[in-house]
Amino acid sequence: MGGPRFEPVRTVRAYERIVEQVEEAIESGTLCPGQRLPSERDLMGQFSVSRSTVREALRVLQARGLVRSRPGDPHGAEVQPFTPTELRKSMTMLARVDGLSLGELVQFRMVLDSSANLLAARLRTDEQLAEMDTAIAAMRAAVEVGYDEFSTADVAFHDTVAQASGNKLIQICTEVVRSIVLGLIADKIAAAPDRVALMRQSIRHHEEVLAAVRAGDGPLAARLSRRTMYDYYVGYVPTSERPALRALLE
Structure with missing residues (x-):
């Protein structure tokens, strides 16, 4: 039988959605190098997720060189300049x-x-x-x-x-x-x-x-x-x- 072939749907974890939205904000210029993300607590509220989910998203963003997050910093993670x-x-x-x-x-x-x-x-x-x-x-x-x-x-x-x-x-x-x-x-x-x-x-x-x-x-x-x-x-x-x-x- 003809017709399109579909692939199984992948479950997207909550922290991946956070990463995607932050990346989009940086790519669009809504967030610029030197600016800070909201605090962990504010991010928890805006995304309706747990602290551990926010921290996982920040770890991924930091690993990609997009933000710098310091342990214990009361401010939000800082958006970093582009590097290769x-x-x-x-x-x-x-x-x-x-x-x-x-x-x-x-x-x-x-x-x-x-x-x-x-x-x-x-x-x-x-x-x-x-x-x-x-x-x-x-x-x-x-x-x-x-x-x-x-x-x-x-x-x-x-x-x-x-x-x-x-x-x-x-x-x-x-x-x-x-x-x-x-x-x-x-x-x-x-x-x-x-x-x-x-x-x-x-x-x-x-x-x-x-x-x-x-x-x-x-x-x-x-x-x-x-x-x-x-x-x-x-x-x-x-x-x-x-x-x-x-x-x-x-």
């Missing part, structure tokens, strides 16, 4: 369960970084150029110290470029995807026998990108970024996924 924590958790989980391959993550980094470089070349300030210079100087100094120090300086360079793009979503996604990629292969990079040579090569690439950004040549800065990212990561990506990365090269 939950986005990072979701994407990390996808990567861990093979929902996202390393090749896809690196390809996305190539897209993000090249776009950030193109925008930075056209929008950067003198102060941001100086920060990029400082980051590359720190990379040079870190070569003989160790990979962790080098990576920190490298991250500072890319963060400044992302900021210079002027796009908050590029900044957030760049930071999230980079942290996932490095988390997946950091041990392999640190253990590479030629890591000092790789670090020196990386510095040369960064200097070329910075020269293009300084000159205001967005297309060149973007092209160099994609090539640099490809050269640095392609050896860690399975052979079957490398054509997808090469497709971004000109």
